[in-house]
Amino acid sequence: MNSLSIVVPCFNEQACLDTLHERLSSAARTTFGDDYEIVLVNDGSTDGSWPIMQQMSAADPHLVAVNLSRNHGHQLALTAGLDLARGELILVIDADLQDPPELLADMVETMHREKADVVYGVRKSRKGETAFKRATAHGFYRLLASATDVDIPLDAGDFRLISRRALDMFLAMPEQARFIRGMVAWIGFKQVPILYDRDERFAGDTKYPLSKMLRFAFDALTGFSSAPLKLASHAGLALSIGSVVIVLFILYAWLTGRSIPGWTSLMFVVVVLGAVQMFVLALMGEYIGRLYNETKRRPLYIVQEIAGAEHRTGRLGQ
């Protein structure tokens, strides 16, 4: 068991690896001496990342490198690394050095001072990112915040320091679509922000093209909010209520003799059937929402501590 694990997902980052290794090692040494490990996860890179990682792990006993079978995506690569981490504290950081490893000392200090379980980096500024990326990120975090009940921090990435017990809770969440910063927020305990300036990428291009960004945003929204489903079922209900008005109008037209033969019965059937269908769809939507929640199989609640547990016998007091 080490005191610190640093987990880094890497996808085609060969140009960053050397400097990454150097800066991570020296940041870890400053605070933890020799008591740390670095877990690099190769997420199916097609460049020379893996051979470099193998060499680095042969030369440095602090470094473990994991090779995934193919590109599984940032969030899953990170999960693989977190599964393997053995530290009491776990630092999650990107490979491109946009988040400064030197912040580690401050993060550890903040964690102890605030007795927090999570210290997450919040971007004060973002250098070297396109206006489009900044604008979409800005909009995305705010949209997500308005659509979900979980307190997901604004403008925070995956750069964070996590305690062992919070990590164990995270690993107990087996859901497939993983939006990690949301899942960590969901866990609760005390989570405090730390402000920092985000640098430019050290080398290479972003590994998040628009398609991956959209997938990511979609996973976040559907995983942490049932707002889209609610929208559909509310629209369904509104439409089926609206159809009552139409039916009244049809009857009125029929009674006042303003309809041609056959129109009344035809319209009646169309509107009523439509309304029933909408209503049933809305109902099914509700059940699917529940099913979806059940299939995530998250823990029902998380206990932070129990006072007076020593007076009890049985499960909680053991």
Ligand code: UDP
């Ligand atoms: N990454 C990964 N798998 C992917 C895409 C990205 O492991 O399929 C890693 C990447 O190597 C980096 C981190 O995820 O360490 C964040 O990616 P990037 O810096 O390109 O995203 P951006 O900062 O542009 O949002």
Ligand code: MG
């Ligand atoms: Mg980056």
